[in-house]
Amino acid sequence: xxxxxxxxxxxxxxxxxxxxxxxxxxxxxxIAPLAGDASNRRYDRLTAADGTRAVLMDAPPEKxxxxxxxxxxxxxxxxxxxxxxxxxxxxxxxGLLLLEDLGDALFARVLERQPEMEHQLYEAAVDVLVRLHNxxxxxxxxxxxxxxxxxxxxxxxxxxxxxxxxxxxxxxxRFTERFxxxxxxxxxxxxxxxxxxxxxxxLLWLPDRDGLERVGLxxxxxxxxxxxxxxxxxxxxDARRDVSPVIEHRMIxxxxxxxxxxxxxxxxxxxxxxxxxxxxxxxxxxRLATDYGKPRYVDLIPRVWDHAMRDLDxxxxxxxxxxVRDSLPAPDPAALDKxxxx
Numbered sequence: 001x002x003x004x005x006x007x008x009x010x011x012x013x014x015x016x017x018x019x020x021x022x023x024x025x026x027x028x029x030x031i032a033p034l035a036g037d038a039s040n041r042r043y044d045r046l047t048a049a050d051g052t053r054a055v056l057m058d059a060p061p062e063k064x065x066x067x068x069x070x071x072x073x074x075x076x077x078x079x080x081x082x083x084x085x086x087x088x089x090x091x092x093x094x095g096l097l098l099l100e101d102l103g104d105a106l107f108a109r110v111l112e113r114q115p116e117m118e119h120q121l122y123e124a125a126v127d128v129l130v131r132l133h134n135x136x137x138x139x140x141x142x143x144x145x146x147x148x149x150x151x152x153x154x155x156x157x158x159x160x161x162x163x164x165x166x167x168x169x170x171x172x173x174r175f176t177e178r179f180x181x182x183x184x185x186x187x188x189x190x191x192x193x194x195x196x197x198x199x200x201x202x203l204l205w206l207p208d209r210d211g212l213e214r215v216g217l218x219x220x221x222x223x224x225x226x227x228x229x230x231x232x233x234x235x236x237x238d239a240r241r242d243v244s245p246v247i248e249h250r251m252i253x254x255x256x257x258x259x260x261x262x263x264x265x266x267x268x269x270x271x272x273x274x275x276x277x278x279x280x281x282x283x284x285x286x287r288l289a290t291d292y293g294k295p296r297y298v299d300l301i302p303r304v305w306d307h308a309m310r311d312l313d314x315x316x317x318x319x320x321x322x323x324v325r326d327s328l329p330a331p332d333p334a335a336l337d338k339x340x341x342x
Contacts, residue, residue: 017058020096021046024089026054040065045101053101054088061095068092069140070221073195076138077220082128083206083213084220102216107200108241117205118247122235125203126251128215129231130258133192140193143226145183149176152276154283159301160328162290163335171327178320183276186316187227187269189261194230195220199238228261229270233277237307239285239300271314278308279324282331286339295340301331 021027029046034055040063044056059065067090077084089098107121156172197219204216232255236248252270256263281304285297312321329335 013058013060016094017056017096020089020091020094021056021098024098026098029054031056046098055085055099055101057097057099059095059097061093065095066092067095067097067221069223070097072138073140073193073220073223076135076193077132077217080132080135081212082131083204083209083216085216085218102204102206102218105205107203107205110205111200111241118244119250121203121205122243122247122251123254124212124215125198125235126232126254127258128212128217129198129235130255131212132195132231133228133259135193137191137193137225141224142191143194143196143224143230145180145187148183148226148276148280149180151283152176152179152279154287155279155324155328156283158283158290159286159339162286163329163338175320175323175327178323179276182316182319183272186272189227189265189269191225192228193223194226194234195223196230196234197222198231198234200235200241227269227273228259229266229273230277233270233274237274237278237304237311239281239304239307242303268314268316271311271316274311275308275317275320275324278304278311282308282328289339290341298336298339301336301339305331 018027021029026046026048029048032045032047034043034045040060042058044058046054046056048054057067057070059067059070071087071090071092074084074087078086083102085102086100087097088100090096107125110121111118153172153176156168156175161167195217202217202219204218206214206216232252236243236251252267255261256266282301285301285304288294288297309325311317312324
């Protein structure tokens with residue numbers, strides 16, 4: 001592993017990248033940008049003269065990025081027999097990784113062309129989770145009920161405040177306290193590793209591989225330990241594409257059958273985790289629009305809102321259901337325009 005001092009300027013960073021690639025044997029490769037995510041990370045595809053490809057992850061430490069969790073989880077996933085990109089070269093100090101290129105066949109793109117593959121792809125994704133949850137836990141932070149409730153409250157502090165113009169700390173505190181208590185009571189099952197962004201835009205279909213390695217895994221640097229339903233919620237209550245209710249029902253049943261978990265307890269946890277995740281995402285998307293000038297995320301909020309409202313219908317959510325429904329404004333066109341700054 002290379003070590004060096006973090007670059008101080010754009011010119012320094014460009015020089016650091018060139019040096020990193022040269023040392024890794026990719027100094028002469030053609031470079032083309034790949035689509036990024038909501039973070040400060042940047043991705044480039046490298047193509048060598050012989051056509052071999054790799055991916056450069058540029059995660060500047062000065063922008064609060066850290067490649068070490070990605071490396072730790074990638075190696076854990078590989079040890080579990082799953083298809084995370086291999087680490088070809090790394091410089092944690094500078095925030096640079098050279099990764100195996102798993103291609104472009106994201107589940108979301110495959111399903112746009114071949115919607116009839118939805119059942120096959122989602123079955124494969126569920127089977128990956130079954131394997132992952134049977135592996136020993138790696139070193140990873142705990143997604144505790146307190147932290148989960150705090151992040152779900154972003155729906156109040158970022159979304160509600162931006163739409164209504166009102167900041168109500170007492171309301172936020174009341175929600176956070178109730179929800180944390182509810183999470184403590186109903187999600188006591190032994191934790192597993194949750195990749196936390198496990199959905200159709202981060203899963204790749206690799207049909208030339210065998211078994212579980214047909215599912216390529218991306219964007220798992222924020223993995224934490226928490227309730228087993230978390231990644232299933234992420235997969236089936238997708239913020240970016242509609243998953244049919246039939247698929248959602250069948251995939252939950254597939255996971256329960258494969259793991260032998262208690263049906264009622266798991267579905268209750270699924271509803272709570274779904275509420276937590278969807279409220280957090282509503283708040284995060286509002287923050288991305290209002291604080292970071294990324295209004296495109298506003299268009300996704302109505303779908304996430306529908307997921308959250310459906311999760312709140314579960315009887316286990318009764319202690320917070322009315323509070324959430326009465327306090328948060330629905331994402332109607334006027335509310336969404338406020339988030340866009342119009």
